Amino acid sequence: MEKSVDWQFDSYMQERFQMKEVDAGAYSPLTLAYIGDSIYDLIIKSLIVNEGNQQVQKLHKETSALVQASAQSRMMRTMQEHLTEEEHAIYKRGRNAKSVSPAKNQSITDYRRATGFEALLGYLYLKKEWKRMLDLVKIGLDSLKEKE
Numbered sequence: 001m002e003k004s005v006d007w008q009f010d011s012y013m014q015e016r017f018q019m020k021e022v023d024a025g026a027y028s029p030l031t032l033a034y035i036g037d038s039i040y041d042l043i044i045k046s047l048i049v050n051e052g053n054q055q056v057q058k059l060h061k062e063t064s065a066l067v068q069a070s071a072q073s074r075m076m077r078t079m080q081e082h083l084t085e086e087e088h089a090i091y092k093r094g095r096n097a098k099s100v101s102p103a104k105n106q107s108i109t110d111y112r113r114a115t116g117f118e119a120l121l122g123y124l125y126l127k128k129e130w131k132r133m134l135d136l137v138k139i140g141l142d143s144l145k146e147k148e
Helices: 005-016 029-050 056-067 069-082 085-096 108-126 130-146
Strands: none
Touching: 029 056, 029 085, 029 108, 029 130, 056 069, 069 085, 069 108, 069 130, 085 108, 108 130
């Protein structure tokens, strides 16, 4: 039986860098949001670049529109109805976490909801539930397109 590319990448990365297995539930919500922010950024940049070769300034503008807290907040409003109890609990932990840095040009509500969104993505990423993570992001992105 052939192993999937995802498994090979993860397995190789763990082996190459001698990474230990992690318990995603043991991390603080802000640590989950930290990795979730990076994962979401990579997903969005991958989607934008996949649309074709463009000037970096245009790539950045399109990416920024989707990674800002207000967009993540709007996505999360739609995604909430699709979350399991466990996922909703992780989202709430992230949303309610006290951040050291203030929201930059975003409302506190959007910033907190976005932190919960990122914590959820970080949690799913660390649990290696990539399909679920991507399915939720797709639901959120589709909801943004519907509101345009």
